[in-house]
Amino acid sequence: MNLFFEESGDFKAGTVLSQQGEAYQVELQSGKRSKVKTRDVLLQFTSPEPAQLMQEAQALAAGLDLDFLWEVAGQEEFGFAELGAEYFGHAPLPQEAAGLLLKLHGAPMYFYRKGKGRYKAAPEASLKAALAGLEKKKQQALLQAQYVEELKAGRLPESMRPQVRQLLFKPDKNSIEYKALETACDELQTSPARLMLTVGGLASPKDFHFSRFLLEHFPKGSGFPAVQLPALPTLPLADVQAFSIDDVTTTEIDDALSVTVQADGTLKIGIHIAAPALGIRRSDAIEAIARQRMSTVYMPGEKITMLPDEVVAAFTLDAGAARPAVSLYATLNPDDWSVLATETRVELVPIVANLRHNELDDQVTEETLASGSGDYPYRRELSLLWQWAQVLEQGRMVKRESFGLKPEQANRVDFNFYVEDDVVSIVRRKRGAPLDKIVAELMIFANSSWGKYLHEHGVPGIYRCQGSGGWAARMQVRMLTHAAPHQGLGVDQYAWSTSPLRRYTDLVNQWQILACIEHGVTAPLAAPFKPRDADLFAIVSAFDAAYGAYADFQTNMERYWCLRWLDQQQARRVEAVVLKEEVLRLVDIPLIVRLPGMPAAPRGAQVRLDLLRWDEVELTIEARLIEVLPVEADASLAEEVLDEAVQDEPAEALIEAEADAEVTTTEGEVTAPGAADSVAAATESAPQPDNP
Template sequence: MNLFFEESGDFRTGSVLAQVGEAYQVELPGGKRTKVRARDVLLQYEAYDPVQLMSEAQEIAGEIDLDFLWEVAGEAEFSFTELGTEYFGHEPRPQEAAGLLLRLHAAPVYFYRKGKGRYKAAPEKSLKAALASIEKKRQLAIIQEQYVEQMKTGVFPEAMKPLAIQLLCKPDKNGMEYKALTQACTALQTTPERFMLKTGAVASPFDLHLSCFLFEHFPKGTGFPFEKITVPIPDLPVADVQAFSIDDVTTTEIDDAFSVTRLPDGNVKVGIHIAAPALGMMPGDDIDAVARQRMATVYMPGDKITMLPDDYVRVFTLGAGEKRPAVSLYATINQEDSTLLATETCLEFIQVAVNLRLNDLEHIVTEENLAEDKGEYPHKEEIGILWCWAQAREKVRMAKRESFGLKPQQANHPDYSFYLHDGLVTIEQRMRTAPLDRIVAELMIFVNSTWGRLMQEHGVPGIYRSQGEGNGSWAARRLVRMQTHAAPHQGLGVDQYSWSTSPLRRYTDLVNQWQILACIQHGVTAPLSAPFKPRDADLFAIVSAFDSAHTIYTEFQTKMERYWCLRWLSQHDVRQARAVVIRDEMVRLLDIPLTIPLPAVRTLGRGTQVTLDLLRWDEVDLSVEARLVEVSAVTADENMAESDDEIVD
């Protein structure tokens, strides 16, 4: 006796060797033996050899017209033998029954399985939909294959170009286009990024890096949904000061300006004036919604994506010659010993006389020239006074820092400025110890600390940055945290520190400015009038969202700076460079802020200067291969190697 049975979803035939109860021992055509349960047996036959039966059954299955079979089946559930009688016009022979079963089982679109050997014809509407889907997939498969063949010849399909960045950044891995791209790249032994660059689907590595960032974080574009912006400004007193700002030449969002006024008693009053964009909006309005979504201005060499619309920025930026609203902090100072006598915060109009640019003054305003009163430049006297007070403020901070158990801060880590012109990059280095940088930094720290205390004294929550709080490990204590209550920032040497001086480009500063304005305008009732109340869940949400956005934007800025560093290497055809060890297996070039992993320096101390051969670099994955040539006897200042202190801006 022979059996036609189902095993693990497949149909098999074999000869019965023995039967024990409800089970058979069956020998398959290849000689293998298997145990078959009686419930899995679909046909028993004698006249045919198992191999012959399966061969004839497959031939019959291939001749059965599915559409006709579906019509014959009707709407009721049926067994394959019942349908066989109807289809063949007689009780089916074993090979006919087996062939029919093979055909039914292979057509799940036409027939739904209801049990072993039992089926039900699919409803007409469902069948048509399924067949349409199959035909669509077939057509897509044809197109996919055409795309693959086209890409193998080095041509990126025109129809796929609008999806190029999506295919790289956030592809639909079930999509035909992605499957075609990966199939072609596998055949060509390349990556999708390099293939698109080679075929022109992506113009350049720069476009690749920028477009992927924009696709993920600015999917609706970098523009603003405002055609015209009307900003009501309240009537404010006009300050009787000659203010000036100090910024890089590329700065357009000018948040801060300074003034120095001599008082009749011989003291001086230093004014630190911060742009007041919080006056033109409130939490929840249209402009705030966009600013809150972006959280900060995104910076990259040669370009930026502003947090606020340009038209709005123009109303509040502290540009020269214009009367602008500002939140001003005045500090009365004894000029003899630079001690702080009093502070006052007010809301007013100021008129900036001039926007000084670091690029024009840094070679003139040096420590030596300031000490010897040399050089001529605008607001020379005021800058001299600010320099003396900045040095005094720094001493106060360093004493406070040491009281927290920290070493004096060293600000020898360099900053780098990137300037682009016609695709060429210039990278300029400026030390943080430069007087103008130190003046701005010290005054910003003073403002952020003073206004942080102002909010704390008024019982108004704000967004603070703290460092060293708690009793955790040393590494944990060095971590800078954002929170909504005042706490020491031990690294900066202040009792509290709130970001408040960049409201045109950081949402945290804008939020703090709303809270500060409430303190100015409402005094003791500020907690009732401030937009954000103590333990406000919305304020916690802002802190979390800003922290996330700030991390993303910083990583992107670092990535784009690395790209332009590699462009600088190519532009100058640099093949050998000096570097400094900044930590285990990592060096940084001395001329540009390019870091390179180099296991060969593992045994060298931090700050050791080395000479490298730059073998090759890649603008797509931003990698650099280098070889250690020489270890210098000269050791750089440890802080030149790497700084763990927070950058103040």
């Protein structure tokens, strides 16, 4: 006797060797023996042979018409043998019954299984929907195959063009476009980004990095909706002649300075900060834009501003007009440069000049300032500001050392990136030049003074602090809503307030400062943000996240442009300096190279490398050590890098002033502190101006 039975969802036939109770010992065609329970047996037959039955059943099943079977089956539940008798017109032969069962079981859209050998025909509506879905899948499979062939041929299907960013960075993995891209990449043994570069979905590796950033942080695009310029209050006109000091490409001019010699011989130095808080109100349309962005985004060659261009134009401190500003005046005794008094005002400030670094850096040097020589604008004013800036720096260093920190180093070199027509030049610039230091020290003075001003009025603000607690806590820079020391800068409190056109935190602090000016002792009741305001804590958290993400993006883009520079220069053999262990920085550009397995060399050692390859998509570089150069190769460079490596002090203790530095970017140019790699960015030591 032979059996046709079901085992593990599959149908088989075999010869019975023995029976014991409710089980059979069955030998299959392959010679394998199986134990088959009675409940799994569907047919018992003597002929044909099991192998022949399976062969004939499969052939018969292939020829059966499913649509006709479905019509014959009706709407009631049935057994396969019952349907076989009606379909064949006689009691079905074993191979006929088996073939029919195979056909029913293999068509779940037509027949729903109800038990062993029992089925029910699908309702007509359900069958039509299932067949339509099947046809759709067939068409999608054909379309997917077409997409794959086009991608492999180097063409981007038109329907995929609008989805390039989504496919690369936030794909729907069930879409046929993503499946086609994945299949093509597997067959070509490449990555989605490289394939998109090949087929024209991405214009360049730069487009890849920029697109990823935009999709994550500006999914609706980086443009601005139409906004109505805010009305400004009537303000008194200041009796000063103010000038700004910025890079030539700066458009968000936040700060300007003025110097007035008074009748009694004292000096009144004004620090004038653009005042968008006079027109932008909390919860209005422009404030919503600024809060969503939190900061201007900088990168070599371009930037994404925090505020719309027309708003920036209304408040930036451009020369040739009186501009609304919040002014901090310090009255000084020029004999010892002590601060006799400070005063904060809201006023219109005449801006008579916008001085530019590229025009003055070579003329305004420590030597010309000391000798009084040189022919450049505002020579006397800059000389006086330079003298005060040095006194301010010395005072900070004393305070810093009282906190147990080492003095700041001044040998750090920054790198400026200039991009024009996709060609990059990278220029070294020594940090701590007089114009840099003047602006840096006066901005630190203003941020510290206004932080104290808010604290004395009982009004919360957004502070940067560093110190207190254990060693690790002392080294970490944090944001708080109350005054606390910033040990790295050597000040008792530090509230970002001098860049309200490009940082939302500074705009918030300016609202609070304006409340103090207007309301005095009642400011805590009138300020936009009250003590322990939960919304202020939310702003701190959101700003930290956004500012960190923007900084990471800027670092990646600077690394990209460093690799582009290597390609443009056809650089293959270069010199580098050891920062620590296996971490090196190229001499000519701020590009960090890691060299696993490199022989031990001291910090500051200069080496020669062969660059083997680099990848502008992955932002990686491979190099080989050729030789360690003699110590006397460049002693000044070694000293600079030793300072850069910041021996014995973690970076968090030293980079705060750079965080307060504006990275000036416009179409074609960027001026930035050297942040081409997190290791380099982690070694800042000297204070930086708001507008370097």
